[in-house]
Amino acid sequence: MYSVVKRLLIGTPLSSSELEGQRLTKRVALAVFGTDAIASTAFATQEILVVLVPAAGMAALDYLVPISLVVIALLVIVTASYRQTLYAYPSGGGSYIVSRENLGTGASLVAAGSLMVDYTLTVAVSIAAGAAAITSAVPSLRGDELQIGLALLALIAVANLRGVRESGRLFAPPTYTYIAIMTLLVVVGLFRVATGSLGRLPVDQEALAHFTGREAVLAGASSFLLLRAFSSGAVALSGVEAISNGIQAFRKPESRNAAITLTWVAFILGALFLGIAVLASHLRPTLRPDETLLSTMGHAVFGNGLLYIVLQASTAAILTLSANTAFADFPRLSGIVASDAFLPRQFANRGDRLVLSNGILVLMFAAASLLIAFGGEVSALIPLFAVGLFMSFTLSQSGMVVHHWRGRQPGWQGRLAVNAVGAFATGVVTVVVVLSKFTEGAWVPTIVIPLLVLLFWLIHRHYARVDRALACPPGTPLPDIVHTVVVLVPSRVHSGVLESLAYAKSLRPQYLHAVHVAFDQESAEGMLATWAEYRFDIELDVVSSPYRALTRPMLQYIDALDERWQHDTVTVIIPEFVVHRWWEALLHNQTALLLKARLLLRKGTVVTSVPTHID
């Protein structure tokens, strides 16, 4: 039953040797790893306005192009920086690996924690924005954003549990449709503005009052406010690092293909982001609480026809699928961290379909929790978003600076300069983001990331302790084993007990005992009488347990027995019923299971189950 459902959802198992075959072409890779970066054009512009409009009213639109240009400058710096990484780390150079190689374990764990927080927020924000795109186009769904988001999340998780290649095939068409329709929106919009067939949109005073109502509208924007607006816009860079993590999924030559793809992604992202800002500054759309900025502009440029529907549908699709970038990278990262013994080993196990299933599941639950906690609202999640993102950028670029300095390959000075600029710029942005948005939510990642780092250390300490305890260099002699065998006899003598006794004798132990735990005098005497009848040449010890407990008297008995000899191994043989239907198991007391679990915790005790099958 479980396996049928699993097969239907996940597909048939794939062999380990099929891993190599799952490589992606550049065009498919752009969709899989670039979707996140490109999709952020759907909400980043709006989030700048969400910060500015309450203070500056409609004048906020005047700041849109300048702020966007600063964000694009940052994008150029970061892209140049990351191209270096793709060539320096052809086997995959995410922030975690670059930090680990160059900055040491501590920094790498901060990077890992930052990235994990970042990926989770990428999923939550993309899906929340995708749901908003849907409800903008279909007003009757407004209010159900959270339910829509959770359904989309489940859909992506299942797609990813099925495997990488199918994800790419599924996700390329909407990504390219989105790029095309957005280009059309900007070009047609600006053309109509230039030809005079489209002018400024009328101001919607009611919608405006929704944002400006709470605070007095200031004459202009303060510089602190501009920093906050920039911090919101900077989330457009989310996803630029995705390719450096997923480099191994590219076809050979991986570095070159990845670098070309990265440049394309950055170009598309920057062009669309700037285009939207320019178009908005001409159309001057009013920010609305229940419709996205893109939808408002789409209505103005395309009307209500097919093109508008395509715009909203592909926006919703690319946003939903942008979460897919994180679903490709989070499990990969947690798999690497797990291989380094900083996360539970299960994160490094590949599932039936060769994907890292546990990472996918953890990401799904973490993102669902975030969506539920913040009511599925994009603007509430944005302040949490940029911290992890820019922290990991900074660590990655700093690591590259160290890398160039150490290696000093021909031309290292220029490369070092590129990465140093990148590290400095993203470092400054990290500080700006934390300070300008601290009370609005940026405090959450500043607490969660250190807690994750602590968790990594605790896990690592445990694995190290286990390794020390288990260490044995070649040549270590096998330990001596001295046998003492105890056979547990249940309330009566049956054929399973006979088998257990025969098995115990076949071990030729030094000492062999049979034990019965009696709850009252009557059953003790009854058992001794029965035992005598069978004339086994093994003595039966009866342990009295007036409080009807089984495990404690057994342990006391074994302790007493064990005290007679040093360094011996006690083997407890437990005759076990095995029934082959689950409901039959409910009809037996299952004391064997409890006893086995408890005996395993006792040192120097081997537990042997001799099963008797009933069918």
Add this chain to the structure above:
Amino acid sequence: MYSVVKRLLIGTPLSSSELEGQRLTKRVALAVFGTDAIASTAFATQEILVVLVPAAGMAALDYLVPISLVVIALLVIVTASYRQTLYAYPSGGGSYIVSRENLGTGASLVAAGSLMVDYTLTVAVSIAAGAAAITSAVPSLRGDELQIGLALLALIAVANLRGVRESGRLFAPPTYTYIAIMTLLVVVGLFRVATGSLGRLPVDQEALAHFTGREAVLAGASSFLLLRAFSSGAVALSGVEAISNGIQAFRKPESRNAAITLTWVAFILGALFLGIAVLASHLRPTLRPDETLLSTMGHAVFGNGLLYIVLQASTAAILTLSANTAFADFPRLSGIVASDAFLPRQFANRGDRLVLSNGILVLMFAAASLLIAFGGEVSALIPLFAVGLFMSFTLSQSGMVVHHWRGRQPGWQGRLAVNAVGAFATGVVTVVVVLSKFTEGAWVPTIVIPLLVLLFWLIHRHYARVDRALACPPGTPLPDIVHTVVVLVPSRVHSGVLESLAYAKSLRPQYLHAVHVAFDQESAEGMLATWAEYRFDIELDVVSSPYRALTRPMLQYIDALDERWQHDTVTVIIPEFVVHRWWEALLHNQTALLLKARLLLRKGTVVTSVPTHID
């Protein structure tokens, strides 16, 4: 943590030898086993009116005394009948035991099923009526009957998990208070009617319309309607059989003490039931949907003062505690049925406090389900109630007839006559109840009771099969054991593997193998190289598992090994990590557990865990 909570709720464990000390005096026994019977006076009269008022309006009150007299006649017959049982079965003679001894297994299982349904409904009805008594007095709680009922249910269950004696001590005061205040209500009420200080109550037309609104009010009541009204009133007899089940809880001489107590219970029940009917026929209170009949009459006779409060409080208390009778008897019955191997053995195990904890828990969940399914409403539960009750009465009395006929002790003719009258009367009532209430809910027990009987048979068949499979008379020779030993080697060599190897060698097996399951070629070669380094004198077999499964390749390997020899025993030795903190267990793959569970299902396979402790 679990055990601290358990101690606080349940108390410290009691020794098996303390069982004898838990006997009850007659006065306490009347409260423990009589509460159910006496408490039914709180709702039985009202339920007669619930049937009649929709058809007859206020004229329904004219039928109250005649119907009550018929019920009391039935009570006298059943009491006389049960006194015979108390003397004939001094060690406890519930319907199940009497049927088993005299009518055979089939009839006894029908009796057991009927009683279990009856006890569950006793709990549900009593608690629903108790909640109604509370909300009648405190109108602000109306609408919360179900929540109040579930809280009371949990309270009783915990009291019973603590043990019998404490239940009696807790429950005697409210029972005697109830008897006193009800007597006062009837005496004062009738006195005030006689002296003319209290006349007919005014008719509440609005409340009346609530009942009569749905059907046209007929001129009088049809005979079918009177049968239905009688069926509702007959639930007053619920609990009369309780003493015969609990006879072993009485002090010596048990039979005599139990018979005296039964007579007292029947007398108190009959007197109060008749008194209420007579008083109601004089006061003519209007039936109300949100206040009990007793509360309406209490207001009229006592006003709103202290006596009214005592009436409602003790009614609520005795009704809640009447459920306690079922909590004393249901586990006792299921324990006996379990000893006969018709219910899982766990029902016969005494818990820490010497009570049959599993029966208590099952009853609690069954009653809670009924309360929730029927919205905590008494009138909705009543049609289900009488079927099981009178079915078990009939079987018990019929069994006694056969008992007298077989034994033919001096004076058997008279005793047989008493039981024959009882069997006939209760048999007729069973038929009347099923027919007159079938569509209103009586169909539920007529389906559930046969299903329970089927379940009993299936369970019995399983235990019989196990007994046959395990049978071995004294003198059966011990089986021969030929050893083949397999040591499972995990992904690497560590000190736990060394211990397992040493242990395996100490068993001096015929054949010894080490096995490694490899997910790809690389790890297979790595493991073989490591193995060679250690120079163990045991060969390592590598099993390839391209789909990363562990258990299936292991089983195939063992099957292939096993085919070489007939009748041998394969011992699989599994090196197991044991970590002592729960969260540490999450950091390991726990494949050992899965493998152990799967290997246990394979015939002729012994599973041995060699633990390595990490701390």
